[in-house]
Amino acid sequence: MSDKESLEHEHHPDYESINLENPAYYQNRELSWLSFNRRVLAEAEDPSNPLLEQLNFLSIGTSNLDEFFMVRVAGLQDQLKLHVNERDTKTQLSPDEQLEAISVKNRENLDYQYDLLKQKKQELAEHGIFFKRMKELNDNELEHAKEIFNNQYFPALSPYGIDAYRPFPRLNNLLLHVLVRLKKDNEVFNAIVPIPGLIDRVSLLENGDEKVVLFAEDIISHFIDRLFTGYEVTQTLVFRITRNADFEIQEAGAEDLLSVIEDYLVKRKSGRAVRLEVDTRDMDPSMEEELMYLVNELDILERDVYRLDGPLDLTVLSKVTSLLKPSHPDWVYPPFKPVTPPEFQGATVYEQIDKQDIFLHHPYDSFQPVLDFILEAVDDPNTIAIKQTLYRVSSDSPIIEALSRAAEKGTQVTALVELKARFDEESNVHWAKQLEEAGCQVLYGMRGLKTHSKATLVVKKESGRIKRYAHLGTGNYNDQTAKLYTDMGLLTADDSIVQDVTDFFNYLSGYSEQPDYQLLHVSPYEIRDTFFDAIEEEIQLHKEHGNGHIIAKMNSLTDKKIILKLFDASRVGVKVELIIRGICCLIPGIPGVSENITVHSVVGRFLEHSRVYYFHHNGRQTLYLSSADMMTRNMVKRVEIAFPIIDQAIKQEILDILALYFADNTKAWEQHSDGRYYKRSPQSGEQPLSVQQALMEKAVCEAH
Incomplete structure (x- = not known):
């Protein structure tokens, strides 16, 4: 046993006796979601938000809740009616107990929401409305x-x-x-x-x-x-x-x-x-x-x-x-127009990708380079094929129009339109039919799985040889939500990545076992195994070097296997910093269990949607972007991609962005060991900092 482990056993004399299955160490998924919606509603009383934006947050809270009832509450009620007494694996609550707890907590949220509405009405009345x-x-x-x-x-x-x-x-x-x-x-x-x-x-x-x-x-x-x-x-x-x-x-x-x-x-x-x-x-x-x-x-x-x-x-x-x-x-919020990164000003997208990998951070960076990646390919007679996954697109999608035009010109176009994207099924059926009529090869997804990956492959013939380019991202190919959601993407011509993306599309369109990828990690299962192994490696390196550090940014954390592994990392002293917008089934700060884990949540002008996973690995610094959250459904029941960031400058840029999230003291919340979230505020001597505002200002500054 190392000196460090001996010290930890001395600090926690009952270390070996701690039962990590104890329900007290976990949050119920549904109740954690209601806590998130409470944070959304709380934006309606944040004076830093303009008055009409405060009203909008009350609207968003209701929209969120409607979907929660149609899907999550409905599922629990089905279990109850069918006498399926399957308990939550983390908190051990039965369906009936969960429904009762949801009813209590949701009524508290609704009382809060309607009290806030009365306040907003009074404020508007002072202005003659x-x-x-x-x-x-x-x-x-x-x-x-x-x-x-x-x-x-x-x-x-x-x-x-x-x-x-x-x-x-x-x-x-x-x-x-x-x-x-x-x-x-x-x-x-x-x-x-x-x-x-x-x-x-x-x-x-x-x-x-x-x-x-x-x-x-x-x-x-x-x-x-x-x-x-x-x-x-x-x-x-x-x-x-x-x-x-x-x-x-x-x-x-x-x-x-x-x-x-x-x-x-x-x-x-x-x-x-x-x-x-x-x-x-x-x-x-x-x-x-x-x-x-x-x-x-x-x-x-x-x-x-x-x-x-x-x-x-x-x-x-x-x-x-x-x-x-x-x-x-x-x-309302002052207008913000996403900026075109300087490298794209006066140059084509492909000229830039040929020079180096390009990192895009939406909505601070414009989504236009992603659209241009498609549009330039459509208009280039050297383009042989375009392949793309489509999960949710805008109601008047320029991407659908571009792919249709490419197919009509004779370019081989393969589009996977995920028909099972919940609440977008009807529009996706419409887009699938339109693409088919234009001559595209349309795939509807995979049996039993949702294809949630965000990937595009462009194949060109240049100077007598084949050249491939790829875009991989954390968010949908939706030009409208790209102005409202924070997402990250990579444009690359890296040989290993484009070969992996080629294999990925062949896997989707044909019959083959899961490919043996060089750099990509693709679920079902592989992403969870990759993250599990990365956490274990961080644990072993920390035992040897004492510098373990994990950062993970995602929408939700529910997977128990991953949570238990994060507990293991915390128990040996690895610093685990989580940025989780919504559901978090892990409770941080519990002595002997999760005392080295912190959980932050940012709710602001933009919907936090990017997924980033960082492992220090004794200075090797492995960093992935992904379409997947650390949720069982994402890692087991969906086709998702996690892709590494190889370029050191891009890696450092993303780490700098993550550092801003941890510095946010106006829009950030922290979950404490009691399971509750508390909003951060500037401490003595601190200047107010909003990560989203800081990134908007940074983007505008760099564009000039």
């Missing part, structure tokens, strides 16, 4: 609201009565509905009026310097008696349901995955209800009977019902901000 209910309108405003109802809403509404001849109507996922109680001749009736998703949910009335924000459901509820001639409307109740969107796609035996996906999309629209939200602000106690009727019809539990003291579906706040932004441009 008022969120009004119908009873608060003056006569002139009420007349405007009536015109809106008659001209915009009434023609689009369809009331559905409920009786023996008119069964309980189909209630669409995430759509607002109005439950109406009617009376005629002392007899009570009920009806439901869906509010179409395509109508304008927000109306902005202007009266001099004052503006009034009205929501469609309030206007419709107020004038809804027009739909029920001869009946008296006695009560109304606005509600919204969330449905299960977590269906398993049945790939086995499918001759055409395209048609399977299209059938799946139809099925998802009618998924089982998993949540009922009710606007209780004007709810009469007598409507409790109708509410329980809804609960029974939807076959949900009381804990799945959320009574909210405010408007439902706060994603509407993003529409409010878009209406207010033109008259209050100083209430």
Whole structure:
């Protein structure tokens, strides 16, 4: 035993007796996600964010939560209904226990969110902007609201009565509905009026310097008696349901995955209800009977019902901000235009790649060089082939257009369009058909796996010989999200990497075992094995040299095998620094378990999306970028790529970027040993530093 190990045993006399399976050392995945969403909501009370951006964070929190219920909560409810009592492997909670804990924690988040909304309304009122209910309108405003109802809403509404001849109507996922109680001749009736998703949910009335924000459901509820001639409307109740969107796609035996996906999309629209939200602000106690009727019809539990003291579906706040932004441009973030790196100014992309590897850090660096990588290849008569993986692309994608044009010109184009990209299935089916019609060879992914890799290969014939170029990245080939997500990418002509990328595409398009790559590490399994071995090597080198250091930046950390290995590293003294935006199932700072691990989370203007993995390796400094998080699903159930950074200057640039993350004291949170996150703030003598702001300023400075 080394002197260092002896000291550690002396410090922890019960070192050998520590049971690393203890649930107290882990966070439940779902509860950790709710903690992340709480951090998103907290941005709504950060004064460094402009007022309308604060509203946007409340909107983002709701959008996040909707997907969480459609997928994660729905999956747990399925387990419960099917009597699958599979406990969480880390915290040992059963599905029922997880659902109960989710209900408690989510209600705390919702109370916080709606309290913040009230604060934002008060702040806006100080500037002459008022969120009004119908009873608060003056006569002139009420007349405007009536015109809106008659001209915009009434023609689009369809009331559905409920009786023996008119069964309980189909209630669409995430759509607002109005439950109406009617009376005629002392007899009570009920009806439901869906509010179409395509109508304008927000109306902005202007009266001099004052503006009034009205929501469609309030206007419709107020004038809804027009739909029920001869009946008296006695009560109304606005509600919204969330449905299960977590269906398993049945790939086995499918001759055409395209048609399977299209059938799946139809099925998802009618998924089982998993949540009922009710606007209780004007709810009469007598409507409790109708509410329980809804609960029974939807076959949900009381804990799945959320009574909210405010408007439902706060994603509407993003529409409010878009209406207010033109008259209050100083209430949003100052414009930032991603910069074109100096090396691309006045030179083609391929001229630069021929000189050296090119590192791009979006959104600080423009995504245009990646687009130009494709566009220049399309327009070059020497281009023989273009191969690309597509997971999520923009609604008007220049990449789809470019690949189609290349195929029409006779270039061999192979595009893997991942049809199973959740919530992008419909658009990906559309893109796949368009590419096929243009003459591209379109692959739909791999059976049982999602292809989440971000890779492009361009093959050219130059001066009589074949030349290959590759782009590898951490983010999607989406020119719109590239302005909002932080991602990293590499443009390279390195012989080993382009050969690996060639083998990778041949693996996807043909029939072969997993290739024996030279530099790439490709899941399923290989990425996890690579990281596991890298951590073990760091442990052994630390025992010998005492300088162990691991840095990992990712979206989520859930894989127990990796977590246990990180515990092993911490226990021998390796310094482990984690930057994890969202879910983190590891609890840092526990003596004898994770005291050498720190967990940081940055929530800011841009969505942190890049994945970086660094191992000191006694000065050898191994660094990977990857499309994969340290999640079991990424490393076992997906086709992902981790690629090394070989160029020393690029490696140092990335390490400098990581150092800024650890220096952030305005947008960074730290998880403590109690499992809670605490926001960092400048300490005595420290200057405020936001990593995202610093990187924006750095990009602008370097571009000039």
